[in-house]
Amino acid sequence: MTAKINLTTLSRDGLRKHFATVARRAAKRVLAQYPNTLAIAVDGSVGRDRPLPYSDVDIFVIMPPGRRPTPISYFDSGCLVGVGFNTFNKKGKVGLPTSAKGIDFFWARGGSLTSKILYDRKGILKRHLKFRRSSGPPGSTVEDILCDSYYNIIEYAGKLRNGWHVRDEYLTRYAARIIAERSQNALMALNQISPPSENIVWHLVMKAKKKPPHFRADYPIALGLKGTGKTREVFVAALRLAQESLRLIRKESGGTVTHRNFRTLLAQPLETLGL
Numbered sequence: 001m002t003a004k005i006n007l008t009t010l011s012r013d014g015l016r017k018h019f020a021t022v023a024r025r026a027a028k029r030v031l032a033q034y035p036n037t038l039a040i041a042v043d044g045s046v047g048r049d050r051p052l053p054y055s056d057v058d059i060f061v062i063m064p065p066g067r068r069p070t071p072i073s074y075f076d077s078g079c080l081v082g083v084g085f086n087t088f089n090k091k092g093k094v095g096l097p098t099s100a101k102g103i104d105f106f107w108a109r110g111g112s113l114t115s116k117i118l119y120d121r122k123g124i125l126k127r128h129l130k131f132r133r134s135s136g137p138p139g140s141t142v143e144d145i146l147c148d149s150y151y152n153i154i155e156y157a158g159k160l161r162n163g164w165h166v167r168d169e170y171l172t173r174y175a176a177r178i179i180a181e182r183s184q185n186a187l188m189a190l191n192q193i194s195p196p197s198e199n200i201v202w203h204l205v206m207k208a209k210k211k212p213p214h215f216r217a218d219y220p221i222a223l224g225l226k227g228t229g230k231t232r233e234v235f236v237a238a239l240r241l242a243q244e245s246l247r248l249i250r251k252e253s254g255g256t257v258t259h260r261n262f263r264t265l266l267a268q269p270l271e272t273l274g275l
């Protein structure tokens with residue numbers, strides 16, 4: 001049983017030291033329970049050396065080929081610790097992170113940028129992180145993301161307008177949030193943005209070079225980052241965000257689309273959809 005500690009009283013340097021100690025203890029705990037562990041790292045705010053008082057400790061563990069252990073979660077000195085496991089297969093690749101597809105590829109690459117290695121007896125994780133940090137999106141990843149974003153923005157623009165039509169504030173605001181999220185995904189793909197954390201993704205997309213003309217004004221309102229009691233403001237911002245995001249995707253896709261369903265969607269003029 002560790003002593004109770006008030007993390008809000010610690011300085012930034014004190015927080016870094018405290019969370020680093022908790023992460024090291026987590027690594028020792030894993031090695032004691034699973035001696036055949038190949039590598040251990042911590043990511044998130046602790047991996048970036050920027051924890052705050054209520055941050056959690058995200059530990060990921062690489063195991064030899066075989067069955068993955070069940071994830072572990074517990075508390076240590078006022079910190080929530082989560083331990084996830086992955087396997088190193090016979091082809092020399094780590095399961096999910098290297099094979100991440102769609103928008104998950106950019107999240108996985110972003111996470112690798114700030115992961116801190118705690119244990120790596122064969123250098124496997126060091127090589128893996130280097131590969132992931134330098135790799136580009138595989139195959140048709142960008143096109144798949146744009147197709148998914150385009151389809152969902154059209155779908156939820158319909159729900160947005162239905163919600164406004166029947167004065168359903170929940171449906172209107174929910175649809176607005178989905179439109180903002182899909183617009184965000186499209187910008188991540190178009191600008192090759194790999195966020196190291198969901199805490200800062202909105203900062204990165206707001207600075208993107210390729211974005212809708214009114215993105216900086218509409219995105220925070222539609223997503224709910226900028227609160228307003230006026231549902232009409234949410235509706236107007238989300239509808240304009242949808243219209244401009246769809247046109248940006250069409251412009252950037254040009255004549256290079258190979259996905260049959262995407263070509264079908266692009267063939268329909270937006271004006272015929274009221275967008």
